[in-house]
Amino acid sequence: MANDGLSAGAAARRLGVAVTTLRTWHQRYGLGPSRHEPGHHRRYTVEDMVRLQVMQRLTAQGVAPAEAAAWARRSPGPEPDATTATDAAPASDSPAPASGASAPPSGSASGSSARASGSLAPGDSADPALRAAAAAARESILALVESGAMIADVGLGDGRAGGGQTIALGPRVDPAARGLARAAMRLDGPSMRYILESAVTHRGVISAWTNVMMPVLIGIGERYEATKRFVEVEHLLSRAITEALSIVPRPPRELAPRVLLAAADEEQHTLPLEALAAALAENGVPSRLLGARVPSRALVDAVDRTGPAVVVLWSQLPGTGNVAQLGCLMALPHPPLVIAAAGPGWPLADLPPTVTPLSGLAEAVRVVSSAIA
Ligand code: B12
The missing domain is CATH 3.40.50.280 (Cobalamin-binding domain)
Structure with missing residues (x-):
């Protein structure tokens, strides 16, 4: 991204969302472009883009837009002068986003960022500052979603979203299971895989199965039994679970299975x-x-x-x-x-x-x- 920021159209293209979505996020949730020069349209800075990515990621996971925006506004951004205060070209040593109160425990998200979807601008190698910011934002989000803190904090436990199409889960169910259930009801395969792969990678199979997969499977089974509907949800969820379990590296071929x-x-x-x-x-x-x-x-x-x-x-x-x-x-x-x-x-x-x-x-x-x- 040039140092003077991105137009709304360019920002929308990078994020893969419609320009109208960006306008809505700006008008309703204050996630607008912050760089302003007299006589020109406002431009999205690196910090703005990081916030938008948080917004995009969370809404894709089923978080209500207002709550996602609250998180986005709190998300860590690069130091203020990294992109906006100077006219020098953004250097590759531009500071990564500062660790805020919501920053993940160090190393907690390692190993899966490559799989984390929704990157800001895949392949946009010309923009080190943005890449660093986006990577750090991804790590933060991943760790927070994985720890359940994010979904718990934004109050996803009330079953509001989805127009009543929810899977009933117990009151003390793991927040990641709630996110999974919501994604399942939306038939949102990528989000399901993201949540499931995060759980498998960071918690291990037994915990991922017991705390995240099983409650949702049992919930969808009950939903099916009561309504004779949602077979499509059950199938897509089953598929996503199969895929997530298959990412666990298998022991070396030389070891014969017994x-x-x-x-x-x-x-x-x-x-x-x-x-x-x-x-x-x-x-x-x-x-x-x-x-x-x-x-x-x-x-x-x-x-x-x-x-x-x-x-x-x-x-x-x-x-x-x-x-x-x-x-x-x-x-x-x-x-x-x-x-x-x-x-x-x-x-x-x-x-x-x-x-x-x-x-x-x-x-x-x-x-x-x-x-x-
Ligand atoms: C996913 C699913 C499917 C998928 C399976 C995909 C797949 N690749 O496995 C598909 C779509 C194929 C399917 C088909 C059917 N399904 Co189905 N299915 C389920 C669902 C949602 C999850 C199954 C599962 O994995 N359970 C495992 C865990 C999550 O649940 P659990 O067994 O209760 O867990 C207990 C133990 O098993 C143990 N445990 C858990 N994990 C592990 C692991 C190990 C290693 C061990 C030892 C123990 C253990 O701990 C738990 C506590 O006791 C269940 C809901 C449910 N409650 O299980 C329905 C469910 C099992 N299915 C059901 C039905 C009726 C069917 C069909 C007959 C539907 C139909 N009309 O075609 C067919 C059956 C076809 C057949 N002959 O097998 C009913 C069974 C009711 C019954 N008791 O008879 C259930 C309970 C749904 C419901 N509430 O109505 N299903």
Whole structure:
């Protein structure tokens, strides 16, 4: 950005929003261009652009515009003289935005800024001051959203947005889960992925699954049950969760998987197994995930061919928790060391004593990891 700032049109293009949106943000929320020279239109400075990016990011996440604007106005900006006070070309050593009260703990957002979407001007390498400011703003936002502080502070817990199309979540649910639920109801895939990937990256799989993914899945399940609607939300959310869990780096190829994960015959629910595979990977434990609806014959063949020490069979629905399928594994000449029945579909009272019931993700990671240790 030239030192004299950007016109409204140029600012809008950089942000990827309409000029009318910028005008609205200016008139209603005071996020206007601050550089003014007599006889010329006002221009957007670097600080203005950083604020606009905060505004854009937060509104995309479902934060009400007035609340997003309040955050944007408080967002850290470059030192005042970095861009506006001198006529010298913006130097690459222009100060990065000062750490304000809302600055993230240092290093808390590292590693995921590359994935954070909504950058100010992707590829705009000619503008170091703006790039530095934007990067710092992104880090701040990421850390705040991730910590839940931002969404909590702006009072997202009231379920107002979305015209009543909300997913009911408990009163003490994690703020990131609220953001996810809102994004899900808006069918806003990019925001869902942003929230989910942030959670997985910064909190780890078990916490992301338990505190962010599960409440929203359970909420959308209840919503579906009550209305027989929102299948599209459930599908997009499932997809986003699958994608977010897949970003966890898998252990090196040389480490042969000794854990087999499969959904029971006719069982289409696989997300808990995907969470288990990702959480195991985080612990350095590789696994083979066969996926949905694995018939007994296929399961037995896979065990025969790969000789796993642990098999985890998932049943979500009572109709798929068929103990006979576990029996097929137990009857093998070389049965796996641990045969685990996971999920609410299994009739716990009828499980053979040699089958290990698993009731939670953290427990499953512990049992599986220690079985192959
Ligand atoms: C996503 C989803 C789908 C997706 C699955 C996508 C995928 N890739 O997995 C799709 C669209 C395919 C789907 C299909 C169907 N679904 Co569905 N689905 C869900 C939803 C929203 C989440 C499922 C999930 O991942 N649950 C896991 C966690 C989030 O929930 P949980 O099981 O209650 O968690 C408990 C335990 O499992 C345990 N736990 C949690 N995580 C982990 C992890 C491990 C490793 C372990 C050991 C334990 C554990 O802790 C929790 C506390 O006890 C649920 C809602 C729900 N409450 O589960 C409905 C739900 C399971 N589905 C339901 C239904 C009815 C169906 C369909 C029959 C719909 C239809 N008409 O076609 C089909 C079933 C097809 C089939 N034969 O399997 C009902 C089941 C009702 C019932 N009990 O019979 C539910 C409960 C929704 C509802 N409230 O009505 N579904």
